[in-house]
Every structure is written in C-alpha cells, then in structure tokens.
Amino acid sequence: MTTTNPNSQKPQRTIFFGLDIPFLDHLGVVPESAENGKVRISYVVKPEHTNSFHVAQGGVIMTLLDFAMGAAARTASNHQLGAITIDMTTSFLRPSLGKITVEGRLLKAGKSINYCEAVALNEAGEITAKASGTFVLRR
Template identity: 65%
Template sequence: MSRDYFGLTIPFLDVLGIEPEFAKDGHSRIRLNLRPELLNSFHVAHGGVVMTILDFAMAAAARSSHEHILGVITIDMTTS
C-alpha cells in the first residue's frame, strides 16, 4: 500500500522510504532514514537520492502555497 504524499500516490518515493512530514504555506519537510543501499561509495546519501528528496520537497512546498495548484513540474534542476 502506497503512502499518501500530500494527496498524491508516488510509488518511487515509497521504494526510497521517503516520509512526508508537512507542507504548508510554501514550506515542506521531508524525512528519509538512510539505508546502506541509498549510500554512495563515500558512505553518504547518493546524489540521486538527495536530488529526489529536493525535487519532492520543492514541489510539495509549491503546491502548498495555493489551494488550486494541481501539480508542479520540474523543468530543470542541476547541482554541482
């Protein structure tokens, strides 16, 4: 059974174990307990995991800023 991600069902976030805490007034908080399979060779969170959390947190915050927003789409997101 999929977790409720602020009104959405997102199976990929279930696989990662992402836990939504809150999204309100343009802010959000997301939790993830890191497991060994989510780490990179330096034994820290893999960049793909970090970017996924960031992408979801930003979308949740954006959706919480207005009651009529049905969704948001990430057009471009980079890190270095």
C-alpha cells in the same frame, strides 16, 4: 503514513501531500508537513541507497530536494495535480548520512511558473545539500 487494509495483507502506499508517488514510498520518505509554501520531509539513509563512499547517493538527495520544492510550489495554491520540474540546480556541501530532513519553500509564485528552494539537513542540523528550481503546476 503507511496503513494496512484490514481486508488485505498488502500494506497501502504512503500518500505524499495528496499524491501517490511510488518511488518516494520505495525510498522510505516520510511526509511531515506542507502548508503555506513550506514543506518538510524526512528520510533515513539506507545502505542500498549509498555510493562507493558509503554516504547517500547524490541522486537520492536530489530526488528529495526536487520533491520538496515541487510540493512547496503546490501548497501555495492548494494545487492537487503535482508540479513539473523545469530546471533544478543542486550543490552538495557535505556527505548525507543517517536521518536527513529536507525543507522546501516557495520563493515566488507566478502566473504559471514557481520559484523554489530546498535544503537537506543532517541530524546535527547542518546543510548537506541545497537546491533551487523552477516549477510549473500540472494542468
């Protein structure tokens, strides 16, 4: 998803399902799919994103879960402006190492509020963390 402009040596940033999100680009998140209330992204844990136990820092994993849920909320209505997190609950089930895949999905779309959930999976397909959240689409 990162491309280089032939007139410039500076690489362009990754676009995340229609949005420019510098922090996700900085982390190295890869957008994979987003449609019909379901989103899939991936990320390889980098040493500079680990904690004292040498596993992914919890805030990084929460960022991925949060984005996947917000993006899932946007896909149901093809909303281009983004989603704002109202609340989010996260559970960490095991350490996150290596390549992490995050799958977010819309559970219920209301008139203004959307309910979503997401899971972070390790390379073995085990859930390392899960989250649920409430989002409002930006107007």
